[in-house]
Amino acid sequence: MRSQSESTVWYRDWKFWIPVAVTLIAVFICIMLLAGGKKTLAKNLIPESAFAFVTVNIQDKGQGASPLLDSMEAWMLQKERSRLKRFVIKRAFSSLLPERINVIAAAGEDRDKPEILLIVRTGCVIRVAKLFHNQVARAFSSGKEYEEEKVQGDRVTYIETGDGRMGVKAYAIIGNTFVAGSSFNVIENALTSDSRRDTSGTQPPNLTTMINQGSDRYTFFVFADNGARNLSKLEAFIEERYAFAPFPTMDAVEMIYGQMNLTPDEVLGSVSFRCNDAGRLREVYSDVKYIYQAVRRVLRPLSIDMEGEIKTAESVLRFDFRVPGYIEAVLSYLDEQSVD
Numbered sequence: 001m002r003s004q005s006e007s008t009v010w011y012r013d014w015k016f017w018i019p020v021a022v023t024l025i026a027v028f029i030c031i032m033l034l035a036g037g038k039k040t041l042a043k044n045l046i047p048e049s050a051f052a053f054v055t056v057n058i059q060d061k062g063q064g065a066s067p068l069l070d071s072m073e074a075w076m077l078q079k080e081r082s083r084l085k086r087f088v089i090k091r092a093f094s095s096l097l098p099e100r101i102n103v104i105a106a107a108g109e110d111r112d113k114p115e116i117l118l119i120v121r122t123g124c125v126i127r128v129a130k131l132f133h134n135q136v137a138r139a140f141s142s143g144k145e146y147e148e149e150k151v152q153g154d155r156v157t158y159i160e161t162g163d164g165r166m167g168v169k170a171y172a173i174i175g176n177t178f179v180a181g182s183s184f185n186v187i188e189n190a191l192t193s194d195s196r197r198d199t200s201g202t203q204p205p206n207l208t209t210m211i212n213q214g215s216d217r218y219t220f221f222v223f224a225d226n227g228a229r230n231l232s233k234l235e236a237f238i239e240e241r242y243a244f245a246p247f248p249t250m251d252a253v254e255m256i257y258g259q260m261n262l263t264p265d266e267v268l269g270s271v272s273f274r275c276n277d278a279g280r281l282r283e284v285y286s287d288v289k290y291i292y293q294a295v296r297r298v299l300r301p302l303s304i305d306m307e308g309e310i311k312t313a314e315s316v317l318r319f320d321f322r323v324p325g326y327i328e329a330v331l332s333y334l335d336e337q338s339v340d
Contacts, residue, residue, distance in 0.1 A: 042102045042119045045179065047189040050117075052105035052224035052231065057216075059099045065219055067264045069093060071327045075334060098122045106186060107230050114234045115186035118168070120178040130173055140171060149184070151191045158184040220260040220269070226253050249287050252280035258319075267323035278315045285310060288319050304329045 046053070057064040073093045080086050100121045108115040120126075129136050137146055137157050146159045151172070158170030170187045171180040181187040224231055235250040247253075254276040260269030273288065275281050288310055296306050308321040 042100070042121065042177075045117070045119055045190040045193065046104060047106040047115075047117065047186065047193050049107040049115075049189070050104050051107065051114075051226070051228065052222075052234075054103040054222045055220070056101045057099075057219050058097055058101065065262050067262050068327055068330065069097070071331060072334075075331050079338065095123050095125055105224070105230070105234060106189070107228070108183070109185060113237055114230060116182045117186050117190055118178075118180040119190075120180075122176055122178060126173055126176055126178050129178075140168075151188050154191060156184060156187050156191070158187075218259040219262045222256065222258050222271070224256040226250065226255060231256070247287055247291075249280060249283045252277050252284055262326075264327065265324065267321075267326050269322075270318060270320045272319075273317045275315045275317065281312055281315065281317060284317055285312065288317060292319065292321070299323075302329055302333050 042055070059066065059069070073089065076089050077086055080089065098120045102119040102121075104117040104119070106115045106117060133155075137148075140146070140157065141159050144159050146157055148155055148157050150156070154172050154174050156170055156172045160169075167182060168180045169182055170184045171178065172187055172191070173179075174191075179187055179190060181190070226232060229251070231253065232250045235245065235247055239245040252275050253273050255274040256271065257274075258269065258271030260267060273284055275284055292306075292308050292310070296308075299306055304323060304326055306321060306323050308319060311318045311320070
């Protein structure tokens with residue numbers, strides 16, 4: 001039988017007090033950083049020229065990726081015996097992972113080159129980057145000269161490059177939100193878009209309605225409007241710059257909308273393609289089937305079996321899919337990698 005002194009010695013162990021001290025410091029920093037912080041909604045940052053929107057909910061307990069993340073956290077904790085490392089793992093999953101990621105495509109000043117905007121909502125951890133702004137800016141610019149400019153009171157850091165390729169060339173930290181874009185202009189338009197909105201209710205409908213309907217209900221949500229052929233221009237730009245055509249029949253598509261949810265047992269989702277020419281529905285069918293088969297080939301080495309069905313009705317093609325047992329497959333793959 002253990003003595004009373006032996007049973008209470010845990011609180012004298014320095015290994016116990018290190019994570020406690022780190023937690024208290026982290027909480028204090030978060031309180032200081034959150035005090036008086038500005039809260040920014042993704043829908044308020046959508047440029048008026050936006051034509052496509054993708055959102056991924058990561059830590060939303062309702063429709064986020066929590067089934068997979070909770071399983072991965074439990075797997076890592078089971079493999080680790082160190083109290084300090086287990087503490088770091090728990091904090092990483094609860095505090096360091098972003099809450100939501102939004103990717104927006106918008107028409108740029110060069111109509112043949114669309115702009116990309118990335119909006120990442122995090123916890124207070126992103127505010128720590130403001131304390132080390134110079135170091136973050138140098139890492140972002142990869143040693144190149146960078147410039148800074150205030151927009152609506154927020155600092156935007158950006159670099160000027162002439163390579164003609166897409167990529168992150170500007171960023172800003174607004175409260176607990178990290179905003180990055182393919183140019184300074186797209187971030188400037190995002191930061192000023194809310195002040196330019198027509199509050200009289202006469203503004204033409206844009207992506208906001210679809211975003212409000214879908215982004216809070218699904219783990220993954222996508223909506224894209226090709227009415228002005230902006231999606232076609234994006235596809236053509238990718239093909240020209242990267243010698244890769246992701247969807248050759250994009251000109252026949254008027255609109256794309258889809259969603260996906262993660263449950264403890266399976267992934268469930270569907271993507272619909274509304275065509276502007278019913279006569280080209282068979283061509284779009286071939287592209288969707290090709291992508292479906294390509295994804296299946298990628299997942300097969302991971303022992304993940306994707307099941308799908310393609311349906312057509314009038315001018316709409318709908319692809320329904322499910323991925324059963326995905327968590328078990330992911331954890332099995334992690335076990336194999338840990339052994340290697």
